[in-house]
Structure formats: C-alpha cells, structure tokens
Amino acid sequence: METFSERVAAWVRAVPSGRVVTYGQLATLAGSPGAARQVSGVLRRETLRDAWFPWHRVVNAQGGISTYKVGEGELQAALLAREGVMVVDGALRLEVYLWRPAEDGPPPKPNR
DNA sequence: AGTTTGACTTGTT
C-alpha cells in the first residue's frame, strides 16, 4: 500500500511550473481531506531526499507563503518568481496561479 | 502503544 506521504509527493511533482497548489488541496488529492498540516511534514522530508523537489509550489489556502523560517519565505518567493509567479507581500493570487489537476493533465494517481 | 507535533484551515471574537 502506498503511503499518504508518497501520494502527496507524487502530486506535488505533478504541479506544472508557474502554477501552485494549497496544502489542503494536496491532502484531499492524496485521499485525506483535513490532513493539510501533515502535508507540510511531507514537504520537509521530501526536500531532504530530493533537492529538486518542487516544494515551493505549495502555498496556504489564502495564497500566502507559509514556510517555517523567515528566510525560507524569501527563497520560495524567489523560486516562484523564476517561474513567472508574482509574489507580493508574501502572497500571490490563487485565482490566477492555482493549479487544477483536471484541466491540465492526468494525475500521477488517476484517482480511483 | 500512547503522546507530541506541525511549512494548515476554518470559524469565531
């Protein structure tokens, strides 16, 4: 059985450059609505395992940067800017950048 | 095996 963490990681890797997803959205996609907090743990672990893991494409439900360290927030904003995502005052417009899996490409795990 | 912990979310003040 595939773990929650693995499913979350797969979905994050599926997010196209220039788009973002929220913690809660990932939890739901991975099959556990409400496990948004746990998603952060997955990002931390995956980032250690894979330096190129696109953790920066994950933001909170308000479109804000939620990194646990102040300095990391700056990094995330910079990485997003490099992909064309404009971050203003630590936040971005979800109505512009939020990725909706169905409209763009097949999910890594065609749910169900 | 029970407890603690969060890079979250949502509702209430």
Place this chain on the structure above:
DNA sequence: TAACAAGCCAAAC
C-alpha cells in the same frame, strides 16, 4: 481586518 481557538490527521518520538 486582525488576532485567537479549536479541529484535523499522518509521522515521528
């Protein structure tokens, strides 16, 4: 609009 509180659930201890 901003601050606070409670709920949430998989992982790590």
